[in-house]
Amino acid sequence: MPxxxxxxxxxxxxxxxxxxxGDLYTTYARLIPDHGNFWSRMVDEERxxxxxxxxxxxxxxxxxxxxxxxxxxxxxxxxxxDHINNLEKEAVAKGIEILNAVSNALVVENSxxxxxxxxxxxxxxxxxxxxxxxxxxxxxxxxxxxxxxxxDLKSDLN
Numbered sequence: 001m002p003x004x005x006x007x008x009x010x011x012x013x014x015x016x017x018x019x020x021x022g023d024l025y026t027t028y029a030r031l032i033p034d035h036g037n038f039w040s041r042m043v044d045e046e047r048x049x050x051x052x053x054x055x056x057x058x059x060x061x062x063x064x065x066x067x068x069x070x071x072x073x074x075x076x077x078x079x080x081x082d083h084i085n086n087l088e089k090e091a092v093a094k095g096i097e098i099l100n101a102v103s104n105a106l107v108v109e110n111s112x113x114x115x116x117x118x119x120x121x122x123x124x125x126x127x128x129x130x131x132x133x134x135x136x137x138x139x140x141x142x143x144x145x146x147x148x149x150x151x152d153l154k155s156d157l158n
Contacts, residue, residue: 010072015053022046
């Protein structure tokens with residue numbers, strides 16, 4: 001099935017969402033250099049997720065994969081990108097403390113799962129299912145890593 005313009009825009013928007021998260025974490029790494037390694041690892045992985053999504057576009061366009069036709073809500077993705085960009089602008093303008101940055105990251109990572117951006121549909125090919133399963137697994141790992149980091153930071157304060 002050829003990729004519709006709406007699908008292409010939506011998948012690219014998901015990739016841009018991953019890029020925006022990477023940009024946010026890059027900003028946090030710059031503003032909170034004591035925890036730069038944590039943020040840098042997250043940035044690298046977010047960039048990888050964006051690459052996976054862009055490869056998904058190429059594979060579906062080439063006819064290698066099938067994608068369910070009622071898959072994405074572009075407005076939800078756009079709102080997510082706007083929210084992430086606003087978090088970054090606010091951090092640049094006002095600065096940010098590590099607890100707030102990690103709390104923001106937890107909200108961002110949770111929202112990927114709550115909004116079911118990587119949900120599998122019956123009409124998806126096995127390869128699309130594999131990629132989306134990997135993206136959802138990565139989002140869960142990020143959420144868990146961020147939650148653990150937040151718990152560790154709070155424990156250090158006590």
